Amino acid sequence: MTTLLSDDLLATIRGRAAIHDRENSFFADDLADLRAAGYLAALVPTSMGGAGLTLRELCHEQAALAGAAPATALAVNMHHVWTGVARFLHERDDDSLDWLLAEAAAGEVFGFGYSEAGNDLVLLGSRTEARPDGAGGYTFHGRKIFTSNSPGWTRLGVMGLDSTTDPEDPRIVHAFVARDAGGFQILDDWDTVGMRASQSCTTVLDGAPAPADRVMRRIAPGPSLDPYVLGIFTSFEILLASVYAGIADRALELAVAAVGRRTSMKTGKAYSQDPDIRWRIATAALAQDGIWPQIDQIAGGIDAREDRGAGWFRATSGLKVRATETARQVVDEAIRCSGGSSYFSRSELGRLYRDVLAGIFHPSDDESAHSQVAQSLLGPLED
Structure with missing residues (x-):
């Protein structure tokens, strides 16, 4: 089984965990070390510059990281979810997220901006508005909670409801916004019982733009096997x-x-x-x-x-x-x-x-x- 996390790296990360918990601080030092170890590209195929781990192998790596620093593992998990989705599609002859695999190999950090207060539909519906920009892209307007890795992500996967293009046929829009494109505010509201270093702050989307080439899916609300x-x-x-x-x-x-x-x-x-x-x-x-x-x-x-x-x-x-x-x-x-x-x-x-x-x-x-x-x-x- 392939491993990327050495005992020395895990010991270093474990040594910081209590400090980050006590100070309620972000694990920026861990993230830098994990990036340097190639861990952010763990699931990226070797042909695309990654480590080529299987999902099963990454599960064991994530467990080892969680044993050292649970909050670090939880936040990095959200990045791995996206590389996992991209790998899932790539292996099933769908190249729509191959760009994500390439960017992960280049060091970009992906966040998961899907959770919303009171939305028990999860992937089946959204309180966030996805507004068409007239050029095939969207701007997103809403509030996302538990956005792990808030200080660290450079790309944020989001979803919202487009009910304006065709009010009779609304669509859940899945897309990615970039940190340097703006249109969002990260609130300093992460003061929790546990998982403190994850800094899973609330993210207020106020026109965050996703260009047409970063709009991945437009799916009808409700159950889907897409x-x-x-x-x-x-x-x-x-x-x-x-x-x-x-x-x-x-x-x-x-x-x-x-x-x-x-x-x-x-x-x-x-x-x-x-x-x-x-x-x-x-x-x-x-x-x-x-x-x-x-x-x-x-x-x-x-x-x-x-x-x-x-x-x-x-x-x-x-x-x-x-x-x-x-x-x-x-x-x-x-x-x-x-x-x-x-x-x-x-x-x-x-x-x-x-x-x-x-x-x-x-x-x-x-x-x-x-x-x-x-x-x-x-x-x-x-x-």
Whole structure:
């Protein structure tokens, strides 16, 4: 399996994570090191100047990065989602995002500007307006939340609703805007419980322009099997699962080390010899052991270009929910085993406890995943 993240690089990034968390600062130093290591082009084919990793290989890299610095991994994830979409299309003979692969190899950083407050339709609808500019492009007007990597992106993928070109046939417009083209404001509003270094600030789009050659799709609102939508959904869910699996891996590692160090005054033995502690460690491990085979199998299916159609939505949304919920369980068990010192904000386990909570807010949430599975088994709800 190809790797790009050396042990030395991961150790350096781990050494900064607590500082960025404490200062609520952006991981600019990590980003520079990752760019220098060629990590931003991990999924770019070697023929286009990248490292040529498979999606499965990148999942393991992202997990290792998350074990060192979860917020860094989460924010870089959004860049990898876009290179994942471009790779997904490229391998299916669609070259519409080949320019993105080339720009990623050249060092451009991509952000993901899709989330909107109160929009539970996610990819199926938008509160943002996409206004035609008369030359085949659009300007975008709306508010995007949880825009990870806000200080660092140079290209931002966005979507909005064009209801003016044909009011009887509105379209979801997927496009990219450039940082140096303006038309947006990034709010300084990221003061959260966890994932602080990601600086996932609110982005206000106020005429951000996307020229015609950066308008990727115009799709009817609602469910779609367009490869562009399928690429976004699968890349997002699978890579997100890998980040939270990495958090769980690290939490279990820290818990095992902690119970080996701590000694019971009651028995004089290490807590690793306490039957109740051993049960908790085993419970966490048993839960975590079930996640990596799922990530490998589902990511491997994308790499193998399996055609599951709408089945990919069920497979990947379920993976995301299982991975994030398992990670919460593993971190909770690790906290319970490791003692009160983990309650301090300076504790790495305490930070993981705060970071892992973010998993419940990413799409697909628990409700929408259950809806996906129910629809796949029972059909749509009747009117």
